[in-house]
Amino acid sequence: MKIVTSIHDLRTERHLLSGSVGFVPTMGFLHAGHISLVAAARAECDHVIVSIFVNPTQFGPNEDLAKYPRDLPRDLALLETAGVDLVWTPTVEVMYPTGFQTWVQVEALTRRLEGEVRPTHFRGVTTVVAKLFHAVGPDKAYFGQKDAQQAAVVRRMTKDLDIPIEIVVCPTLREPDGLAMSSRNMYLSPAERQAATILFRALSAAKSAYDSGERIAERLRAIVSSTVVSESLAKLQYVSCADYDSLEELETVRGKTLISMAVFMGKTRLIDNFVIG
Secondary structure, three states, X not given: OEXXXXXXXXXXXXXXXXXXXXXXXXXXXXXXXXXXXHHHHHHHOOEEEEEEOOOHHHOOOOOOOOOOOOOHHHHHHXXXXXXXXXXEOOOHHHHOOOOOOOOOOOOHHHHOOHHXXXXXXXXXXXXXXXXXXXXXXXXXXXXXXHHHHHXXXXXXXXXHOOOOOEEEEEOOOEOOOOOEOOHHHHHOOHXXXXXXXXXXXXXXXXXXXXXXXXXXXXXXXXXXXXXXXXOOOEEEEEEEEXXXXXXXXXXXXXXXXXXXXXXXXXXXXXXXXXXXX
């Protein structure tokens, strides 16, 4: 496994890889969810490239950039075991050199859900992903379903800018009690960790209602909300029942639908979602 930092070294090594390339962009502090993306890329492509970069431009002014968990030696050991060919670990100076002033922005999709409560977040995401795609030049890029809006925004950006990369969205990996795997789970106290299972239970309750014939979106939202607020440690920020692709809120569920939420557990903000229909 090769490890590079500069764009020049990345492109030099990239050109040595013949055959198809799968790419997994990460912010490091890897868990089994990330490794499942690597495994999917490994299964479908001849080579796998992973980037590790904690992107400052997708963090808001009061968010957790400074304390975001980092453990590069552990990450590299996991990636080598997983069979990754090339790891790119650019610095902030490499990605945003002095004088940087160009941004990539998807419009309507980023105004909803996460974009409504984190208004600068997706501009940072789409800009850094566009730069990563341009530098790596993969055939396929792999994202997790847990960040469903991010995946939708990246799909839209890739299509709109005619970037010849297939976006592959892989299932959310969960702990045995249903909590979606996330680097931020380490912030939870033992009591908050136990309480955090309310997200999975709330989504499961809505899915059960859907499976039993409920199609009124507001009722599905209400099921999620009432379940979450039953947990005293949880503070619901939003709940959504929206079209899977447009992310527009629905009145009636018809076709592929995203039920999603953001919940504060103490100071830790967690997101999760189910796809129904």
